[in-house]
């Protein structure tokens with residue numbers, strides 16, 4: 060069985076963001092990047108399939124982006140992926156989800172993957188589109204927002220989360236693209252020996268131009284910081300003084316301390 | 318301009334969020350046509366055309382068949398916009414419809430500016446203005462971003478749609494309801510919630526102690542529940558409980574839209590976060606910029622006095 064896991068590297072969401080000089084994306088300088096949280100669930104699930112079925116399973120970890128994304132691929136290999144594919148693109152954010160999915164589809168089309176795992180969405184862009192478009196382009200079955208996944212032969216049973224925590228149970232046959240939601244599993248931490256082993260694993264790089272097909276269907280015209288609507292009081296400084304002030308505010312504005 | 322609005326229907330009922338689609342179409346000043354996979358009894362109250370596909374035939378939740386139904390109606394109506402709610406149903410189907418039509422998709426719209434679509438990025442710390450480049454465009458709107466004015470009213474003009482059902486690649490087996498809520502947070506006057514910023518499971522006890530000191534209940538964000546630090550029945554948010562206590566204290570919580578959806582109606586909101594830019598600040602009455610594990614003990618010491 061051949062599995063593809065598509066991962067993205069995103070900035071730490073606790074960063075202070077600035078807009079870049081073109082005004083269309085965030086400035087990457089001074090940002091720390093990490094593996095997109097939802098993709099960790101995708102990687103973990105792929106590795107569990109391999110543990111279930113043994114060494115007949117081969118896991119490819121793919122990422123599109125500048126050289127920094129190799130770190131994300133290596134984390135995937137240390138978690139249990141078999142080989143890495145780095146599709147080099149210095150400005151991946153200039154591609155809309157349709158183009159990103161088209162690049163992945165162009166890479167994947169003749170490789171006979173049985174199962175493709177992606178995160179539900181990326182933490183920076185949050186479009187939740189790439190998985191669905193990819194399924195359509197490859198002509199695979201598709202299920203999204205998974206909180207449970209089970210494989211029996213070529214039959215997959217999943218729980219897809221709906222609103223309010225309710226789920227739909229779906230069944231389908233491989234090949235399929237599935238997108239993973241928080242809580243699907245608990246992603247493992249790569250162990251030191253596995254991090255060392257991952258260094259020996261195959262990691263191929265290709266220029267994105269090898270896979271370029273259709274043009275963008277949408278473009279980011281502008282990126283900006285939201286207007287601060289927050290009307291609230293901001294308290295900072297010495298914790299003891301702030302605690303005194305907060306108690307004062309709570310006594311004045313609420314009835315809970317009376 | 319014409320907008321095809323995709324209704325959501327679950328367990329025999331039309332979801333209220335459907336009416337937000339109408340409000341959004343008004344912002345676009347577009348002609349409105351709706352599409353429901355459901356039953357006639359549940360048709361939206363709206364003076365206009367509603368395409369109805371029988372959920373008895375096409376299933377309540379069958380993305381494969383629903384996609385084909387939507388494409389069929391798109392062929393009949395030639396809408397400029399095909400609009401979904403940015404919900405698990407909407408974000409599942411929208412990209413498949415967009416890809417089949419080779420149409421642009423813009424996700425999670427919160428506003429329309431200069432004829433372009435405003436969407437959040439990076440956990441709402443940034444905004445993007447997106448312009449589609451294709452003639453037909455698929456859109457998903459953030460739940461709650463476009464509020465309907467007044468009560469829904471009207472009588473739909475129903476038009477049945479049917480397609481050759483054929484075989485669907487995906488089989489819908491059934492629903493599984495959310496867990497029973499043993500802790501009813503809706504009744505609590507004070508809720509003190511733990512987010513991932515509390516750091517580790519052991520620290521949750523400090524947050525629970527604050528909840529007790531304030532005579533309230535402990536709540537939590539989803540990752541804290543997923544990690545097993547707090548039981549699921551205490552999760553606040555779109556996939557947990559919706560609460561409106563007199564006081565809500567958010568400890569180490571970033572303020573993701575799905576969490577805010579569950580607590581924004583609280584009477585008074587205090588957030589404790591080391592990140593001054595955290596989006597929780599947008600809804601907080603007081604934002605304490607501090608390390609939770611330093612601040613809460615200091616606060617507890619004062620409350621005990």
Ligand SMILES: Cc1cc2nc3c(=O)[nH]c(=O)nc-3n(C[C@H](O)[C@H](O)[C@H](O)COP(=O)(O)OP(=O)(O)OC[C@H]3O[C@@H](n4cnc5c(N)ncnc54)[C@H](O)[C@@H]3O)c2cc1C
Pocket residue numbers: 073179220241405511512513514515516537538539540541552553554555556557558568569570571572573574575576579589590591592595607608609610
């Ligand atoms: C379909 C769907 C449904 C969802 N449903 C829900 C839901 O019902 N409820 C829910 O909560 N989430 C839900 N989520 C997840 C949601 O998107 C967020 O991922 C989640 O709310 C983030 O939780 P958090 O704030 O605890 O963690 P994070 O986003 O990781 O934030 C942690 C915060 O803690 C702060 N922090 C870190 N260390 C400290 C410190 N020492 N002192 C003070 N502050 C610190 C950081 O600055 C940060 O702001 C859902 C997501 C999806 C896609």
